[in-house]
Amino acid sequence: MSDAGSSRANDPARSAKILEQLEQRERLEATVRLAGSVAHDMNNILGAVMGIAELLKAEVPDGHPWSEDLGSILDVSLRGRTLVRELVERVREHKLQKxxxxxxxxxxxxxxxxxxxxxxxxxxxxxxxxxxxxxxxxxxxxxxxxxxxxxxxxxxxxxxxxxxxxxxxxxxxxxxxxxxxxxxxxxxxxxxxxxxxxxxxxxxxxxxxxxxxxxxxxxxxx
The missing domain is CATH 3.30.565.10 (Histidine kinase-like ATPase, C-terminal domain)
Structure with missing residues (x-):
């Protein structure tokens, strides 16, 4: 190995940089796994909320003050499920959907x-x-x-x-x-x-x- 190559291999700053990059990759992979697990649990929770809200809304006549509130719960829950799905996609792909x-x-x-x-x-x-x-x-x-x-x-x-x-x-x-x-x-x-x-x-x-x-x-x- 040349002196230049040996110098690069034994460069503490370069070694620290490589180690930092490896650690970042490991953290990212762990984040992806965690995001998938959280997404699964959140989708189950939001699905239950949406199901209950749909049942209640079916029992409430149109024009009742609760009807609009229940509609808002359904809208927010749907947005939550979309956000969870897109969050996982962002973590995996690192890109926006414009x-x-x-x-x-x-x-x-x-x-x-x-x-x-x-x-x-x-x-x-x-x-x-x-x-x-x-x-x-x-x-x-x-x-x-x-x-x-x-x-x-x-x-x-x-x-x-x-x-x-x-x-x-x-x-x-x-x-x-x-x-x-x-x-x-x-x-x-x-x-x-x-x-x-x-x-x-x-x-x-x-x-x-x-x-x-x-x-x-x-x-x-x-």
Whole structure:
């Protein structure tokens, strides 16, 4: 073996890098196995919820206040099963399933669900004009779940002192100096809340996978 080859083989930094890559691969494989197991259990749970809700809905006459609530339970359960399936696919394939998405529709769906669960001291404001916005490219399941997570985090930040959560969707046409001025422009989503926000330490870690400021007990209840 040449001196250069021997040097590379005995390079501690290179060896550590290879070991780190192997460990990452092992963690990924373990995550895939765990995701499959969790998906199986969650689908069974959600299937039971959907079955009970369907039975109850069949006994409730149209127009009854419970009919709409049971319909929401069925919708959310179906979205949950879709999310579980897509989560497993993402872990295995590491790719998104992009489609044409109505962002205003997605926001209104999330707002409709939030109205049923937000505390009385939190006010929800919605500005999402229907049928007036161009469609966007995105993964509808991931988009809906991301919106819901952002809004739930905002609500949690205001749970004690109350406040306002504002959701707005608007079409921003291209400007005269925009390189893509012949396009339809962009659709801008704005989420604002009057919560306490994040300190610098939390903000620095905000985009780390699985980072949370919740305690274990709080995570188990959400």
């Amino acid at each position: 489609n044409r998405v109505r962002l205003d529709k997605a926001v209104r769906q999330v707002a409709g669900l939030l109205k049923r669960v937000i505390p009385a001291n939190v006010r929800l404001e919605l500005d999402a004009p229907p049928e007036t916005l161009p469609e966007v490219n995105g993964d509808p399941v991931q988009l809906g779940q991301t919106l819901m997570n952002l809004c739930q985090n905002a609500v949690e930040a205001m749970r004690d002192d109350g406040g306002t959560l504002a959701l707005a969707v608007e079409h921003v046409p291209p400007g005269p100096d925009d390189p893509a001025r012949d396009s339809l422009g962009v659709v801008r989503l704005t989420i604002r809340d009057t919560g306490s926000g994040m300190d610098e330490a939390t903000l620095a870690r905000a985009f780390q996978p699985y980072f949370t400021t919740k305690s274990k007990s709080e995570e188990s209840m959400t």
